[in-house]
Amino acid sequence: MMIKGVFAWDGEHWLFDPEDRFGFRATWKVNRVLAKADSDFQEVAVIETEGFGKALVLDGVVQTTEKDGFIYNEMITHIPLAAHPKPADVCIIGGGDGGAAREALKYPVQSVDMVEIDPKVVEFSRRYLPEVAGDGEPDPRLRFVYEDGTRFVKKRAQAYDVIVVDSSDPVGPAAVLFEKPFYQDAKQVLKEGGILVCQSESPIFHPDVLKRVHHTLGELFPVVRTYLAAIPTYPGGVWSFTLASLGPDPLQSDGHRLVMNENRYVNRDIWESCFRLPQYVKELLD
Amino acid sequence: MMIKGVFAWDGEHWLFDPEDRFGFRATWKVNRVLAKADSDFQEVAVIETEGFGKALVLDGVVQTTEKDGFIYNEMITHIPLAAHPKPADVCIIGGGDGGAAREALKYPVQSVDMVEIDPKVVEFSRRYLPEVAGDGEPDPRLRFVYEDGTRFVKKRAQAYDVIVVDSSDPVGPAAVLFEKPFYQDAKQVLKEGGILVCQSESPIFHPDVLKRVHHTLGELFPVVRTYLAAIPTYPGGVWSFTLASLGPDPLQSDGHRLVMNENRYVNRDIWESCFRLPQYVKELLD
Structure with missing residues (x-):
């Protein structure tokens, strides 16, 4: 069985x-x-790699792996959830691998809605990637919604404390999740003092995307903070996330609300350091 | 002209x-x-890459590139030099590309001795990689010593305030620079309150190396601090450095001695954040 991006080479297969x-x-x-x-949207595959264990691959692009998926999933959820004084209702747009939902449910939230356009991603992740998605009983607070995230946010108002935009790259089905109309709608879905966070690509390989996301969110939200993490399987190793808030500023908090529950990346030190940017990233965002 | 590690593929060449x-x-x-x-030690090459500009390659391994060499070179020099209250005499072991020396000379030091085993690395870097090595007049404070670093440190005592071990990976000529006998000799070459720093590989791909370096230096020095940077061209993206000190503890300083002179990575925020480690690295070192 072959998938996009895999080539035979010297009797081995490489993606x-x-x-x-x-x-x-x-x-x-x-x-x-x-x-x-x-699927209706893309080629969905789960592979077993030599060094990173199992991996979810969409249209030939590695999305998450057993070995380092925890870094991305912890960073995209713990930071906004700990930045909010009382996150009750959470919405995850994308994130079909289930890793972000798993982390969000570590917090004393009332509900987590996971809005994933592609049911096949959820099905494969639950069946073949329990290491990322979790393999326990489904948490009753978690609800799956199979819908286009851009449509979903048009139909609600002031429903969530935190929205996590856990999208793939801004090509294919996820491209609209990097545009202003979506951010405007998402803002309307936030409750007072709500927080939106999105992955905003690599500052080295996609500086234009990061710059645009940061700037666009700055037109809509009073507080915008970009933070970084080192993620081996993403190109360039360093990855950016951008948090936009209607109220709380993470820089005004000491991170005491972080839940430490089998975390492998996020801790108080990461909270204190992730918003501190290298000079080239500062200059990019200024 | 072909070099180790380069393959032809679909009419293109890839390293x-x-x-x-x-x-x-x-x-x-x-x-x-x-x-x-x-050379007497290795295959030394300078290539022009599509995306990272020119690159120094030793035995098929990329050492530094025009695009991101600044991250490594700033991190391995500014941190120890700013941690020391008055660094007058600096020794760089390895670092033949000249990038670390260039950064060290931004500080008001009296002398920088660059001890590189392979003159060909220095020659090629100066001739073909001025973007990394610098292309100005040679600084009179800089002295080149073409010698095995392990031998060099045996012949001196209490000569340096800061020793920067800017080595390649612990295979081939650089392997001995990761061993206890070398660290013991290097310690003798430090003046009172001196600081040694070395690159200690990737916490993801070489956790054993980082753990061993950290532990071995801990047997010899009262203060040992590991810090991280995100370097796209090194495998895994995240890279570790370990600082060992006979006196000053960087965690007790606010980084006010950092020289900001066309820095593209290091700033006060990086100083405040680079010693703060993700949970998996903390657990590795504990």
Whole structure:
């Protein structure tokens, strides 16, 4: 069974990152393809890699792996949830692998709505990637909504304390999640003092995306903070997230609300350091 | 002209990272090989990559690039130099590309001795990589010593305030620079209150190396601090440095001695954040 991006080479199979705008591609040795399907939106696959364990791959692009998925999933959820004084209702747009939902449910929230456009991503992640998605009983606070995130946010108002935009890259089905109309609608869905966070790509490989997201959110929200994490499987290793808030400013908090429950990346030190940016990122955002 | 690690593929040339212990390899599109020579120690080459500009490559391993060499070079020099209250005499072991020396000379030091085993690395870097090495007049405070670093440190005593061990990976000529005998000799070469810093590899791909370096230095020095930076071209993106001190503790300083002179990575925010480690790195070092 072959999937997009995998090439045979010297009797081995390697998945090549399609990122070639900069003539730089990461490659993973693939032991086997565990599952593959063409959904209405993309090619969805779960593979077993030599070094990173199992991985979810969409249209040939690695989304999350057993070995380092925790970094992304902890960073995109713990930071906004701990920044909010009392996050009761949470919405995750995308995040079909279930990792962000798992982290969000560590907080004393009332509900987590997971709005994923592609049911196949959720199905495969739950069946083949319990290491990321979790394998316990489904948490009664978690609700799955299979819908386009941009449509979902048009139909509600002031429903959530925190919205996590856990999207893939701004190509294909996720592109609209990086545009102003979506952010405007998402803002209306936030309750008073609500917080939105999104992954805003690599400051090295996609500085234009980060700059645009930061700027656009700055037109809509009084508080906008970009933070970074080092994620080995994403191109360039360093990844950005941008938090936009209608009220609380994470820089005014000492992170005492962070839940430490089997965290492997996020702790108080990460809270204190992740908003502190290298000079080249500061200059990019100024 | 071909060099180690470069393969032709679909009419293009790509350099493959030899890191395959984890079935993960970074690859760079190579436009051309600018220079190549077999020195007494290794294959030394300077290539022009599609996305990272020119790069120094030793035995097929990318050492530094025009695009992101500044991150490594600023982190390995500014942190120890700003941690020391008055760094007068500095020794760089390795660092033949000249980037660390360039950064060290931004400080009001009296002398920088650069001890590089391979003159070919220095020659090629100065001739083909002025973007990293600098292209101004040679600074009279800088002295080149072409010698094995392990031998060099045996012949002196209490000569330096800061020693920067800017080595390649712990294979080939640099392997001994990760061993206790070298650290013991290096300690003797430090003046009172002196500081040694070394690159200690990736916490993701070489956790054993980082753990051993941290532990070994802890047996010899009263203060040992590991810090991190996100460096796109190194495998895994996140890289560690370990600072060992006979006196000053960087955690007791606010970084006010950092020199900001065209820095592109290091600033006060990086000073405040680089010693704050993610949970998985803390657990590795505990």
